[in-house]
Amino acid sequence: MTALGILYPGHSGEDDYPRIEQLLGSNVRVDLVHTEAAGDDGLGADPLRAMGTPARLEADVAELRLAGADALVWASTSGGFLHGHDGAREQIRTLARMAGMPASSTSFAFVHAVKEIGVRRLAVGATYPDDMAALFAEFLRSAGAEIVSVGGTGAGVGESAAWGESELLALVRAADHPDAEAVLVPDNALLTVAHLPALEKHLGKPVLTANQVAVWEALRLADRRLNAPELGALFTREPLVQA
Structure with missing residues (x-):
């Protein structure tokens, strides 16, 4: 065990x-x-x-x-x-x-998972305010990633914790970029696990969530x-x- x-x-x-x-x-x-x-x-x-x-x-x-x-x-x-x-x-x-x-x-x-799946060009779909989303992108850059798109919604924890598949699809779709090899969703308040297959099928690329x-x-x-x-x-x- x-x-x-x-x-x-x-x-x-x-x-x-x-x-x-x-x-x-x-x-x-x-x-x-x-x-x-x-x-x-x-x-x-x-x-x-x-x-x-x-x-x-x-x-x-x-x-x-x-x-x-x-x-x-x-x-x-x-x-x-x-x-x-x-x-x-x-x-x-x-x-x-x-x-x-x-x-x-x-x-x-996130840094280690990106390396595991062998990608470098990333899109970030965050529920954070724009300034915090930019800091996460900078953290990834400091580890060698190339950030091609950053989106932040500024949603509060109370709001994002209640999101379902439609809201998550909207988030990753808005964050995605043609050059991105994967989309990262850095918010542990989001319930994403049940929707991972649908998110990846919709985008046609890996989606990594917190x-x-x-x-x-x-x-x-x-x-x-x-x-x-x-x-x-x-x-x-x-x-x-x-x-």
Whole structure:
């Protein structure tokens, strides 16, 4: 049994995780611990940065360690990239030290997932305000990606958490670009897992979403590679052969 530890802020898109667990099969367990959310000013950069500080996460990390998790992922995309590349890197190093296990974040999960599927030219469809969407794009550029399109809706968590397939299709369709090899949707509040096959079929290219890549990253850290076509192209491709 592989146990994946997920630190998830608040309550919005967490139903994606039991769905993913079911699709992955009986030998994978997803242990989700709810952390303190950003509060009423959830779209502000400072509250989102503060969510991922060691002092805020220490007790939650300890809970996952006691639950026997094999790897840990901080499942807040904005709570990672808003620290910048170096700050986000130090954040996950601190989490790994606290947890005594491999650790990462959704922000770096996107970076690693993009490399896994062998693409570089990306479109970003974000529910963030434009300035935050631009910061996520800059985070990806710092890791070597080429961003060909960035779209931000500025939707609040309360709004985007209630989105269904039609709203998600509108988001990725608006974000897509003819030169983009994949579309990234960086919001852990969105429930996307049930709609991944439809999104990818509509666009004809991989779609990477926050909760999807967070679990994939935890599996990567635990040295597990699983085939689960219902979870999109990321879970159906063989690992790249390095020359």
